[in-house]
Structures are given as structure tokens and as C-alpha cells.
Amino acid sequence: MSQDSGRVRELHQRGLNALNRGRPLLGARAFRAGLRIAPDDVRLLNSLAAAEAALGDTEQGFALLDRADALATADTKGLLLQQRGLLLVLVGRMDDALACLDQAIPLLRREQTVLARTLLNRAMLHQIAGRVTPALADLDRCERLAQDLGLPRLVAKAVHGRGSCQLLTGNIPAALRDFDSARSVYQSHADGMLAVVAVERARALLAAGLHSDAATELDFALREFPRIRMDQEHAEAQLTRAQVALAAGDLTTAKTWASRAESRFRRRGNETWAAVAAATRLRAEFKTRTRLGAVAAHASSLADRLASLGLDNDAEAAGLVAARAYIARGRTDEARQHIRPRSGSRSLLETRLMRRLALAELGSTTGDRRATFTHARAGLALLRDHRSRVGSLDLRTSTTSLGRELARTGLAAALAHGAAPVVFGWMERSRAQAFRFQPVRPPDDDTTIEAVAELRQLAHQVRAAELAGNPDQEARRRCGQLERAIRARGWHAEGVGEHRAEATFAQVRAALAGTTMISYAASDGRLWALVITRRRTRLVELADLATVSESLAKLHSDLDASCGRQLPAALDNVIKASIRRQLDALTAGLLEPVRPMLADNDVVIVPTGALSAVPWGLLPDMTGRPVTVSPSASTWLTGSDTGLATPSRWLLVAGPDLAHANDEVLQLAKVYGDGAVLLGPDATVQSTLEALDGCTTAHFATHGHHERENVLFSRLDLSDGPLMAYDIHQLRSAPAHVVLSSCDVGQTVVRNGDEILGFTAALLYSGTRTVVSSVASVDDDAAVGVMAAYHRGLVNGLRPAHALADATAAQPMMPFVCFGSS
Structure with missing residues (x-):
């Protein structure tokens, strides 16, 4: 081997190592140095094409592949096909990319490492298209090859890909386990991939409804991508950040991030991903409830565009945005044209929920209350089945924004209906669903046990420092890290897939001997109370929710100010007068309208929102009266039966x-x-x-x-x-x-x-x-x-x-x- 050929091999390997660590800029430098020695080396041209594409210059990447094709031999044809397939992915030409990879795989039998990576990339294509079974088959084969070849980074990427498939099927605990397993390898072998897996974890947390945690993951990734120059992944992170903001109700932020992602995708020539970003921006615009005519027309056109690109799930979702915009304008005939008779086989849970919500809203607009109840109930059942698969209480108590809208739509229709059993049923479907599932113990593996022990010791240290008047900020910071790590380990627990049925109106009413139940609900900013005794039931519209919440906040502030303190007489009188005013205001807003049904009964309160913090025993109507506060009527009945x-x-x-x-x-x-x-x-x-x-x-x-x-x-x-x-x-x-x-x-x-x-x-x-x-x-x-x-x-x-x-x-x-x- 000549000195030059040895140097070329060394530079090529150095570049590949950098590329596989998620450092394309370093890889490109090594490949260019090799090409200065050997300008016609096909492998170097092929690898530089990958690095240029990762850095955002796909046009240059294709030019390098065209140059390499002219120099190709039978031994290098498979290499060039797999690389072209990867570049086609980056510009959104998924079908062409799959054809290239399908041709490349039989030609790569002698290139086992490249074969493993090609299987990984083909799995990604299957996963993007929603074809989970062939994706998992390619990932399993890739993982076996990588293990045999002693390539831990590639094993981690296969596990990472499996997590993406698990997320597609809705198995969030399994997805997070795989992402965390891959991340542990990336930390020591491919630090550039940490930002990539952070985006995947954010998608899983978004699917679980943990918006703040998803945003934290993305904020880390968005800081990293400019440094490591991974342009496609950067754009995907921006898009996911928009989706997180949308789910959290921060519409201005959602539109900003979606526009940034759309622009970045277009600069890369990736019209497919740009269309997905545009759809996300449209969803945020729809939520503002302005320019609905323009939103409907644009969403309809975009649905056709996404369908032509082979993105069936995204096309259905865009069509549903158009449908909901038409419904909001009262144009029900146009809305029906954009709602499919059934969701596609590859439709994600979010899309299925959105379809049910659109149908429920259509029923509400047309006065078909039965359709509203049917579709809202079916959507919540989908969400319940999804939540039954997670074991972490943190995930069980999180709710998607679509789930919240489904519950709100069903409850509003029930309140308009007015029949007590119907209202009761929707109140129960709309609250405290996590109590329906069998408790699952958190993980007790060695890592978690050690983290909990360290947290307990440090928390004790923090408390001692606070009492001594010398706060330990470093220990407090470390406590926060440990809490986040322990909580994340808890997300790995899977549920058993079982749930208890809600109590029926008849069952609860039969159990109310000498007891009055007041079940509160909020709809369109107003509070309602469903008052139930064994013999009577009454639905009462109450005060404005914001007014009651304000009185409650002032009461808490006054109680905290007066607790256990010897205050100056004048100040003490002012605070006590304020406490009386707030108690009177809460009584007027929450109890006065239902007072005739209280009699001398015991009371069970089922609160909503801020009412969970009401000190009920301080309200004059409740002083000396036995009062029990329960998350739901079903929870109360289960405990009463016990x-x-x-x-x-x-x-x-x-x-x-x-x-x-x-x-x-x-x-x-x-x-x-x-x-x-x-x-x-x-x-x-x-x-x-x-x-x-x-x-x-x-x-x-x-x-x-x-x-x-x-x-x-x-x-x-x-x-x-x-x-x-x-x-x-x-x-x-x-x-x-x-x-x-x-x-x-x-x-x-x-x-x-x-x-x-x-x-x-x-x-x-x-x-x-x-x-x-x-x-x-x-x-x-x-x-x-x-x-x-x-x-x-x-x-x-x-x-x-x-x-x-x-x-x-x-x-x-x-x-x-x-x-x-x-």
C-alpha cells in the first residue's frame, strides 16, 4: 500500500467516524482532505455527498454523487445507490429514495457495515410512511449486523429507530425506554446524536401531553444543532417545537416556529417537510379563530398536496383542519366533504382524535346531539385505551389538547341537554380518569434506587441549610436534576391495559342516603353544579369561574398571612374582614343557589379546577357539617363500597x-x-x-x-x-x-x-x-x-x-x- 493510499484511507475513516458521531462539518473536512490526494476516489465522493447534505447543501451532494456515478464500478454501485437514497430522503422524495435503497441492499453483501446503515435508513422510510412491521424487520436485522460487527453506535441507532416505531404505535413507555437506551450509548460514542434523540423524546412527551418537558428537550436540541451543523434535524426540531407550542395553547409561538421550520425546509429543497410545517402553522391559525375562510381554503389545498406526496396521515389531518374551519363558519356541507368515512390504517392517534372531534363539532352545529355524544365518547375511549398502556402516574394524569376539547364538547352538549343522568355521565368522563386504572409501582432498578437515595440525602442537606439561613444552591440544583431523572425513569413503566368503568348515575344516587353530592363543572367560563340526593336532582348555573377563582386566591393569601402570627390589631382586623368577604363571595358563588337541597345532610363535593383548593369547612353553610371532597363520583363510590x-x-x-x-x-x-x-x-x-x-x-x-x-x-x-x-x-x-x-x-x-x-x-x-x-x-x-x-x-x-x-x-x-x- 502506498503512503498516499494509506493516508486516504485514514482520512476517509476519520470522516466517517465524525459523521457517525453526528459531526458532519468535521467529516466534510476530512473527506475534502482525502479528495485533494485522490480526486477520483468514489468512496470519498460518496461520503462527502452525505456530509454536504447533512450540512444543508443537498444540491452539492447530488452533484458529488453524479460525479461518482461516472466513476462507479460493480463494487461501488451499491454504495452510491444507498447514498442517493439518503439524499432523496433529505429533499422529501420518499418513494424515489425507497426505490434506491431497495436496489442497493442486494448489492451490499460484501459491505456489511454499509448494509447495516442502509437497513437503518430504509427502516426510517418505512417508519415515516407508517409501515411499522417492515421498519422493525429492517431494524432488527441492522441491530444484529451491528452487534456482530462490534459497532455500538449503529446498535444504538437501531434501538433509537425502534423507539420511533414504538412511538408510532402509541407505546410511549417502550419508546422512551429505547430512546434512553440509545442516549446512554450516544453520550460516550456519538455526542452529536444527543440532540437528535432529544427531539424524538420530545415527540414522545408531546404525545403524552407533557408539553413543558417536551419543550425542555427541544430547547437543548435547538441550542446544539447550529453548533454541530445538522440542518435537516434542526428544521425538524423547529417543527416539533411548533407542535409543542400548539398543544400547549401558545399560538403565537407555534406560528413562529412553524414558519421558521417551513423556511428552513424550503431552503433545503425539501418541499415534503415544508408542507408538513405549513400544516402545523395552519392549525395554529385555526386556533386563533380568525380568517377562518382563508384557513379552510388553504388547509383543503394543502391536504391535496400532502396526499400527492404520499403523506396520508398528514393529508387527513390537514383536511380535518379545513373541516373544523368550515364548521366554525357554519358551512356544514363543505365540512362533510373533508371528513373521511373512516381514518386510514396508518392514521396516528392524534388524527383519529381530531376526526372524532370534528364529527362531534359537526353534530353540535347541526343540532344532532346524538352524533355529538357518540363521537366525543368514541374519541375519549380511544384516549382512555391509549392511557391504559402507560404505568407512570405522571403520564396517566397528562391529557392531550384534543382530549380536552373532546371532553369539553361532550360536556357542553350535555349541559344544553339538561337531563341529570346525561350531565352526570359527561362530568364523570371529563375528570380524574387516572383513578380508573390499576396503580403501577414505579421502577425500582439500581439506577433509580441510587438516584432516590442521593435525592433524599441532598434534600435533607438543602433543608438544613435553609433552616440555618445559608441556602445551598448547588445542592438544590442537583436535587432538581435528580428529580427530573427519577421522574423520567418512571415514564418507562407500562400499564396493564385495564380500567374500571365509571359509576352510573343510578349507582351513585342509590348510595346517597342522608347525603347530598354537589358535582361542579366549568363550561365556557361559567360554573355549573349538579346537585344529587337520593330523591332529588337539580342542575344549577352558578357564578363566573374567573370571579370565584379570584376570591379563592385572595382567601388563600389572607389565610397564609394570618396563620399563627401575632399581627398588629389594625392589620389583623383588615385581614379578618377580607377573609369574611372572600368566604361570603365563595358562598354566594358556590353554595347559595344550591342551599335548598342541602338540608341537614352530609355533603360530598366533586370539585373542578381551582375548586380543589377550597377550604369547604370555613364556608358558613358547611361549618359543623360533615363534608368529603372526592376527585370524582366514581372514586367516592368505590371508597364508600370498600x-x-x-x-x-x-x-x-x-x-x-x-x-x-x-x-x-x-x-x-x-x-x-x-x-x-x-x-x-x-x-x-x-x-x-x-x-x-x-x-x-x-x-x-x-x-x-x-x-x-x-x-x-x-x-x-x-x-x-x-x-x-x-x-x-x-x-x-x-x-x-x-x-x-x-x-x-x-x-x-x-x-x-x-x-x-x-x-x-x-x-x-x-x-x-x-x-x-x-x-x-x-x-x-x-x-x-x-x-x-x-x-x-x-x-x-x-x-x-x-x-x-x-x-x-x-x-x-x-x-x-x-x-x-x-
Whole structure:
């Protein structure tokens, strides 16, 4: 071998290594250096064509391939065909690309590495077209070849591709597992690919409804792509960022990113992807509800364009945008022309949901309420089946924007109908669906266990630093990283595909002996209440939702300001007067119109949105009255059927840095007698979890923290670190009844569809029947006597809501709420 030929081989390999790491600029430099030595080397021309295309110059890439074709031999023909196929993908000529790769594969038997990469690229083409089975077959063959050849990067890319196919089938946990597996290899072998897999993870999180997490992934990718000069992938990331903003309702941002993506695709000569970007921009324009005539006409034309490009799913979706725009203008005949009799075999879940939504809206516009109910119900059933495949509570409680619109359309039609059973059914379909699924324990692999242990230790360190007045910002930052990592591992868990049916109106009504249920709902900015007793039912239109929410926010601010403080008399009077005004306003907005049906009954509240944070016991109509707050009527009925066990195995826990905790727990120990009492250094996370698992009654006198930004890590402070909402899901048998007597860990974050998250919610999801906790700050000194009275009531046979009503009757401003069933 001559010195020059050896140098050419070295430069070619160096360029290939850079290209495979996702560094096309470095690869192009190496290939050009080789061509200066050997201008007619077909392999160098072929590889430089790939690098130029990755850098955005597809025209130059094709020119290099044409030059190489003139020099091709039988040994290099397959190489050139596979490279031309890849460039055709980048300009959106998918059918031509597939033909090239099909021709290349039989010619590459001697080029095993290139064959493996060609199989990977053909799998991508099948995946783009929705042909999952042949895509997976090519990926499996590619993975086997790459393993035999000892090519970890290529193995990772095959796994990455399999994740994309899993996402196409709707299996989000499997997709995220594959993406994370590929990412772990990329971190050490192909760092340029980290941005690419981040975009794929963002697509999976978008499909799950986790818009903020998807945006975080994309923000990382969009910072990286200009640096590594991957132009096609950069444009795809911009398009995905537009889709995330659209799903989150940020229409201005969606249009901006879609326009940027469209422009970048057009500069690359990729009209196929440019058309997809244009369709995304149109969806955002439709959401603004302006220029609907122009949107309908453009979407109709674009649907035809996408169909001619072979993108059937995108064509159907664009047609549905046209249909919905025509429906909004009342032009129902034109709308029908754009809704297919059935979705295509390769239509994605989002498109199927959009078709059902369009048909439901068409029914609403034409006065065909039956069609509205049929299609909205069918769409929500599709979404329910999709959610049943995930095990993570985080994913189960996320809801797509289309799911939210389907529920809203069905509920609005039900409210217009006015019949109580119909309204009740749609209220139940529209809220707290995550409670319908069997709980799935989070992963407990070594990586997760180590991350949880580190998080607990660091969180304890952060808390100690805060109390010492010297915040540890680095430890806090690391806690955030660990929380995100643990949460992401949880997304890997798959569901069992089963769900419980919603309770029927007749079942709930039959269970309401001496009890009134008030189920609240919001529609078009107004609140409604469906009031149900065993003998009577009434649907009542209430106040404006924004007005009630404002009064509630002011009440919380006033309660927090006055809690446990000795304020100047004048200021104290001002705050107390404000509290009375807000309570009066909430009473007028939420209870006055339904007061005739309350009588002397117990009350079950099924809230919506912000109403989950109402301290119901403070409202004059509810003072001294047993009140239970439940996520849904179905959840309440399930717990009521179970029955609350008589306290027989109890746990009393006093946490650190809470002045009255030990006194409170020791008073309760006298009430109960023998039981597990954990004080001081004995109140560790491990000892608490062991005693908590399966006990009938547990009481925590501990500081709590409601984490609004990452609610799975809302927590209670124990002697060696926090007991987190995440830990609750690890219990084999959840405690039947839990009392959280301090702070405000009764607060929840309410996602779309009235899906709740937080420490109290974690207990309810895990199977705890009743949780008593506070939705606002608590005066810990005053709470000691209230809690002692409460537990005496339980021991004397009172149900939780009755015991709480009696215990708080003589102590004003105790914002405790009985959640679940009682």
C-alpha cells in the first residue's frame, strides 16, 4: 500500500467516524482532505455527498454523487445507490429514495457495515410512511449486523429507530425506554446524536401531553444543532417545537416556529417537510379563530398536496383542519366533504382524535346531539385505551389538547341537554380518569434506587441549610436534576391495559342516603353544579369561574398571612374582614343557589379546577357539617363500597423542626394506646414506610412541602430526609386512612381533565381511602387540640368527615379537608 493510499484511507475513516458521531462539518473536512490526494476516489465522493447534505447543501451532494456515478464500478454501485437514497430522503422524495435503497441492499453483501446503515435508513422510510412491521424487520436485522460487527453506535441507532416505531404505535413507555437506551450509548460514542434523540423524546412527551418537558428537550436540541451543523434535524426540531407550542395553547409561538421550520425546509429543497410545517402553522391559525375562510381554503389545498406526496396521515389531518374551519363558519356541507368515512390504517392517534372531534363539532352545529355524544365518547375511549398502556402516574394524569376539547364538547352538549343522568355521565368522563386504572409501582432498578437515595440525602442537606439561613444552591440544583431523572425513569413503566368503568348515575344516587353530592363543572367560563340526593336532582348555573377563582386566591393569601402570627390589631382586623368577604363571595358563588337541597345532610363535593383548593369547612353553610371532597363520583363510590376499617394498626409520626409535633403525637398515643410511635431520630423514612405499608390509620405531625413545579416530589420532612409522594407509590398496600396535620400538603396541582397531583393525591391514587389534610397554612399550636379531638372521634366510631366536623366546630380558621371517601 502506498503512503498516499494509506493516508486516504485514514482520512476517509476519520470522516466517517465524525459523521457517525453526528459531526458532519468535521467529516466534510476530512473527506475534502482525502479528495485533494485522490480526486477520483468514489468512496470519498460518496461520503462527502452525505456530509454536504447533512450540512444543508443537498444540491452539492447530488452533484458529488453524479460525479461518482461516472466513476462507479460493480463494487461501488451499491454504495452510491444507498447514498442517493439518503439524499432523496433529505429533499422529501420518499418513494424515489425507497426505490434506491431497495436496489442497493442486494448489492451490499460484501459491505456489511454499509448494509447495516442502509437497513437503518430504509427502516426510517418505512417508519415515516407508517409501515411499522417492515421498519422493525429492517431494524432488527441492522441491530444484529451491528452487534456482530462490534459497532455500538449503529446498535444504538437501531434501538433509537425502534423507539420511533414504538412511538408510532402509541407505546410511549417502550419508546422512551429505547430512546434512553440509545442516549446512554450516544453520550460516550456519538455526542452529536444527543440532540437528535432529544427531539424524538420530545415527540414522545408531546404525545403524552407533557408539553413543558417536551419543550425542555427541544430547547437543548435547538441550542446544539447550529453548533454541530445538522440542518435537516434542526428544521425538524423547529417543527416539533411548533407542535409543542400548539398543544400547549401558545399560538403565537407555534406560528413562529412553524414558519421558521417551513423556511428552513424550503431552503433545503425539501418541499415534503415544508408542507408538513405549513400544516402545523395552519392549525395554529385555526386556533386563533380568525380568517377562518382563508384557513379552510388553504388547509383543503394543502391536504391535496400532502396526499400527492404520499403523506396520508398528514393529508387527513390537514383536511380535518379545513373541516373544523368550515364548521366554525357554519358551512356544514363543505365540512362533510373533508371528513373521511373512516381514518386510514396508518392514521396516528392524534388524527383519529381530531376526526372524532370534528364529527362531534359537526353534530353540535347541526343540532344532532346524538352524533355529538357518540363521537366525543368514541374519541375519549380511544384516549382512555391509549392511557391504559402507560404505568407512570405522571403520564396517566397528562391529557392531550384534543382530549380536552373532546371532553369539553361532550360536556357542553350535555349541559344544553339538561337531563341529570346525561350531565352526570359527561362530568364523570371529563375528570380524574387516572383513578380508573390499576396503580403501577414505579421502577425500582439500581439506577433509580441510587438516584432516590442521593435525592433524599441532598434534600435533607438543602433543608438544613435553609433552616440555618445559608441556602445551598448547588445542592438544590442537583436535587432538581435528580428529580427530573427519577421522574423520567418512571415514564418507562407500562400499564396493564385495564380500567374500571365509571359509576352510573343510578349507582351513585342509590348510595346517597342522608347525603347530598354537589358535582361542579366549568363550561365556557361559567360554573355549573349538579346537585344529587337520593330523591332529588337539580342542575344549577352558578357564578363566573374567573370571579370565584379570584376570591379563592385572595382567601388563600389572607389565610397564609394570618396563620399563627401575632399581627398588629389594625392589620389583623383588615385581614379578618377580607377573609369574611372572600368566604361570603365563595358562598354566594358556590353554595347559595344550591342551599335548598342541602338540608341537614352530609355533603360530598366533586370539585373542578381551582375548586380543589377550597377550604369547604370555613364556608358558613358547611361549618359543623360533615363534608368529603372526592376527585370524582366514581372514586367516592368505590371508597364508600370498600368501607373504612376500624383503627386497629396505627402509626403516629413526629417530624423534626416542628415545635408541637412531639406533644401532638404523644397526646394521640394516649388516645390509641399501643401502636407505632416514631419520634425524633426514630422517625426515619425507612421505618415510616415499613410501618405505613398496610396500616389502618396513620398520622403525620411533620413539616410538609407542596412542590407545584414537580408535584411527584411533594414531601414530608422526617429525621433523615423527606418522605416523598414518589415513595407512596412504592407501597405494596396503602394505608386506609392518613392524617397530615401540618402545613398545606392538601394542595394539589390540577391538570386538564381535573387530574390531580400532589402528596394527598399520591395517597389516594395508591389506594388510601381517606386523607385529612389542609389546603392552606395551619396554625400548628391550635391544630394540636383539633387533632386530638378528631382522633377521639374516630376511636368512638365516627366516620372521618363527621369526626373532622366535630373537631373543628369550636376552632375557627382550620382549613382541613376530608379527601376521598368517608
